[in-house]
Amino acid sequence: MIQKTFTVGPLQCNCTILACEKTLEAVIIDPGDEPQKIIQHLSQMGVTVKYLLHTHAHFDHIGGTKDVKAHTSAAVCLHPGDQSIYEMLPVQGKMFGMEFEPAPPIEKFLQDEERLRFGEHEIQVIYTPGHSPGGVCFKLTSGEETLFSGDSLFEGSIGRTDLWGGNFDQLITSIKKRLLVLNDDICVFPGHGPSTLIGKEKRTNPFLS
Ligand SMILES: [Zn+2]
Numbered sequence: 001m002i003q004k005t006f007t008v009g010p011l012q013c014n015c016t017i018l019a020c021e022k023t024l025e026a027v028i029i030d031p032g033d034e035p036q037k038i039i040q041h042l043s044q045m046g047v048t049v050k051y052l053l054h055t056h057a058h059f060d061h062i063g064g065t066k067d068v069k070a071h072t073s074a075a076v077c078l079h080p081g082d083q084s085i086y087e088m089l090p091v092q093g094k095m096f097g098m099e100f101e102p103a104p105p106i107e108k109f110l111q112d113e114e115r116l117r118f119g120e121h122e123i124q125v126i127y128t129p130g131h132s133p134g135g136v137c138f139k140l141t142s143g144e145e146t147l148f149s150g151d152s153l154f155e156g157s158i159g160r161t162d163l164w165g166g167n168f169d170q171l172i173t174s175i176k177k178r179l180l181v182l183n184d185d186i187c188v189f190p191g192h193g194p195s196t197l198i199g200k201e202k203r204t205n206p207f208l209s
């Protein structure tokens with residue numbers, strides 16, 4: 001497995017490219033901004049992107065989708081619970097003083113527990129609503145298990161729930177029932193900030209004690 005994680009945009013969203021080392025087929029998680037930077041990484045890696053995966057539809061996670069999509073023709077994937085937020089990208093931008101063109105059409109609606117193959121690897125959808133109605137995490141199930149937690153779970157914190165359709169109790173339930181049940185040694189890459197471990201968050205995250 002080849003993994004490249006880097007920040008994009010003013011809110012420093014963590015964008016990840018995962019690629020099968022044998023077939024060079026890849027997925028991108030949260031192409032949130034700076035599409036040129038993402039496209040540059042893709043050509044350096046020499047990979048072909050199959051899916052554009054989004055943990056949720058806040059602008060800092062979908063802002064680069066349109067241009068990356070145009071460059072790669074990968075399928076745009078989102079949980080249906082976030083479709084309405086996705087379709088209001090220009091409105092979201094306005095509220096935060098940024099300008100966005102409408103996001104491209106969603107081509108694949110993600111379902112809880114669905115597995116997506118790329119090359120010889122597989123990534124699984126874990127539905128974790130609360131930060132947004134259609135929020136999901138992605139768990140790499142082949143090789144070393146890794147979790148991409150979007151804005152649901154951060155190192156020492158959790159996502160805000162005061163934006164469109166956010167719900168604090170739902171988020172806490174999602175994290176406890178769907179994420180903290182995973183193996184303690186699974187590495188977690190959140191939507192923002194440093195990586196962590198499930199076990200560490202279970203023991204020390206003040207929102208989850
Ligand atoms: Zn968010």
Ligand SMILES: [Zn+2]
Pocket residue numbers: 011013058060061151191192
């Ligand atoms: Zn975010």
